[in-house]
Amino acid sequence: MKLELRDITKRFGSFTANDSISLTVEPGQIHALLGENGAGKSTLMNTIYGMHAPTSGQMLLDDEPVSFSGPGDAVAAGIGMVHQHFMLIPVFSVTESVALGYEPTSGAGMIDFAAARKRVEEISARFGFDVDPDTTIEELPVGAQQRVEIIKALARDARVLILDEPTAVLTPQETDELISIMRQLKEAGTSILFITHKLREVKAVADTITVIRRGEVVGSAEPTASETELASLMVGREVSLTTQKQPAQPGEAALEIEGLTVLSGNGKVTLDSVTLDVKAGEILAVAGVDGNGQTELTQAILGVRQAASGDIRLNGESLKGKSVKERLNSGLGFVPEDRSTDGVVAGFSITENFVLDMYDQPPYASGPAMKPAVMRAAAQEQTTRFDVRMGTVDDPIRTLSGGNQQKVVLAREMSRDLKLFVASQPTRGLDVGSIEFVHRTIIEERDKGTPCLIVSTELDEALNIADRIAVMYRGRVIGIVGPHTSRDVLGLMMAGVPSEEAERIAAEHQTTLSEMDEEVDG
Known part of the structure; x- marks a missing residue:
């Protein structure tokens, strides 16, 4: 299936997340969308998947204009999406997770779990996913959970598959397995839109590359381009891929x-x-x-x-x-491996997360009295230093991209x-x-x-x-x-x-x- 975007723009109030983005994913092609965190990649994917309505622009599937009022419409049209943070219920089995929301039923109107299980087995065997349909999600390693998400999309006959930062939580070995899976899907005719910021993976698997920066398409490239060229296009300046440092003086x-x-x-x-x-x-x-x-x-x-x-x-x-x-x-400054669970409180503001365990200490408090203005000023200074892409420090931290949440955690811990x-x-x-x-x-x-x-x-x-x-x-x-x-x-x-x-x-x-x-x- 061919997916085409024409001048897609998405605004949230006065903030423009996507600005006139155009690209085409050909049938059986792996098209990489490369960009910094906060560049607008995930917003664009959520718009394609029907989670946001575009402010303007047009989307076409096999040259026919389409519009979606929700993810269900996108799934029905043949689009599947694997989100950066998996949409799985830990206590469900693999079969239950794949069937959820699209449960096959028997003639008596009961859920046909045997049919759902067979579908999981067929897809797993076809692509060598090696996933036990009876295992509960919480028992699976992260790489296997991602394969379940892909099975879920394929079980709903996805012909265009969106992978949003799919390697962000994978080990190098699991990344290699995913790249192999992507190639198999491509050979089977599935069109893949691969969203990432990792240059080595783009060069390994992409057929073509579109680069976006601050919500706009700034160029395209072939996978033969060097990592330095891609990095410079993505960031808008020359970037050193190796860190210069003097020998340690331990x-x-x-x-x-x-x-x-x-x-x-x-x-x-x-x-x-x-x-x-x-x-x-x-x-x-x-x-x-x-x-x-x-x-x-x-x-x-x-x-x-x-x-x-x-x-x-x-x-x-x-x-x-x-x-x-x-x-x-x-x-002790401590940055946990899972920022969303252990590093931030999603409903708290950026400022509140910045002082999460320091709110009762100087200079943020004097005795029992907190100093909100001091907290806010410190949060503003450090988020500017760490280049956190945000509205204001009063916004809930859940409004930030995952990478920008990570920057807030780093700014907090390194301010001690x-x-x-x-x-x-x-x-x-x-x-x-x-x-x-x-x-x-x-x-x-x-x-x-x-x-x-x-x-x-x-x-x-x-x-x-x-x-x-x-x-x-x-x-x-x-x-x-x-x-x-x-x-x-x-x-x-x-x-x-x-x-x-x-x-x-x-x-x-x-x-x-x-x-x-x-x-x-x-």
């Missing part, structure tokens, strides 16, 4: 973790005798496939998970027995008088321009002498900003290496291979490749 160990063991609610060991340290004036990156204990490590540092054994010390003082509030007040900075996936959902700024800001914090622990599933990020990299596998630190370690070695370590053996295997693999090259040249 001091004494400021954060010391010794023999730390954490158990899950059912008694399973999720963090197994972890010992590591972060020195003053150093960035230690923790790498690994998601789910290997990184979450438990950061939560134990914050105090929301209790240690079964071991100790955590900050500047020589044990944090054992200290509450979360006490740890934050002592100078930091003794330790811990960030889990600090640039998840951010565009290249924002990533450049965040990395530079973290390095500036390091250069002040602050110990920084950064958890990231993005190998490029770990290699870009870290002074040392600790790799976790099944709750253990399998090795700590330098920032010049190859991606091959890190990848092997993330699969559980100890560092020395990983280096040997990688070297042998490289030798084999060199011999092959010599044979070809000969």
Whole structure:
């Protein structure tokens, strides 16, 4: 199916989110829409899907004009959408989630779950999704939940599939699986509109690229364009994809973790005798496939998970027995991996979220009296510094894009008088321009002498900003290496291979490749 947009404009009051956007997605084509967070990508997708009515402009399917009064109309017309934040009910099974709202019925008017289950099995088998129709959503990893969303769209005969920032919450391995799925869908004739800000993925899978900036189309490109060219087009200026930094000048160990063991609610060991340290004036990156204990490590540092054994010390003082509030007040800046659940309160204003756990402390309060004007001024200053795209600091934070919510969390945590900075996936959902700024800001914090622990599933990020990299596998630190370690070695370590053996295997693999090259040249 061919999807065409002609001069689509969407305004919210005086704010123009989309300004005369035109593009065409040909049948069986992967068309990437590339842009910064807040550029208007998600608004445009929601307009196509019938969640917003365009202020002006026209949409056509197979050259016929269409207009939708809601998502049901879009689905009926053959458009499916996988949202950045999945629309799934945790306690439902895969079958129930796929059937919800479009339940097949038997002759007696009862829901035909057998038919729904068969449909899930057929689509899963056709595309190799490997999804059990009887598993509940909450039992599935994030990558599998995304496959359920795609099955849901295909079960409703979607011929145009919108993927809105589909890799924002995926590990590198899950991203590779998604790219493979997209190619299969394309071969089957599905048209895909792929919304993202990740240049490597665009180049890997797109047939053509449209770039939007501040709600307007600013150009188009082929996937043969360099990442630097795409980044510059997206941001509107030259962008460095590598962060320049001076060698670290580390001091004494400021954060010391010794023999730390954490158990899950059912008694399973999720963090197994972890010992590591972060020195003053150093960035230690923790790498690994998601789910290997990184979450438990950061939560134990914050105090929301209790240690079964071991100790955590900050500047020589044990944090054992200290509450979360006490740890934050002592100078811990903490960026959680899930901003929407753990980082912000959706109904609160941007200002209220900026002072979320500091509202009762100077300069935001004097005794029991809060100082709203001081809070607002500080929020305004820091959101301007972090380039948060917003109306005013009085707006509810839920009105911001996911990336801009992340910037508010970062602005809040980095505005403290930091003794330790811990960030889990600090640039998840951010565009290249924002990533450049965040990395530079973290390095500036390091250069002040602050110990920084950064958890990231993005190998490029770990290699870009870290002074040392600790790799976790099944709750253990399998090795700590330098920032010049190859991606091959890190990848092997993330699969559980100890560092020395990983280096040997990688070297042998490289030798084999060199011999092959010599044979070809000969």
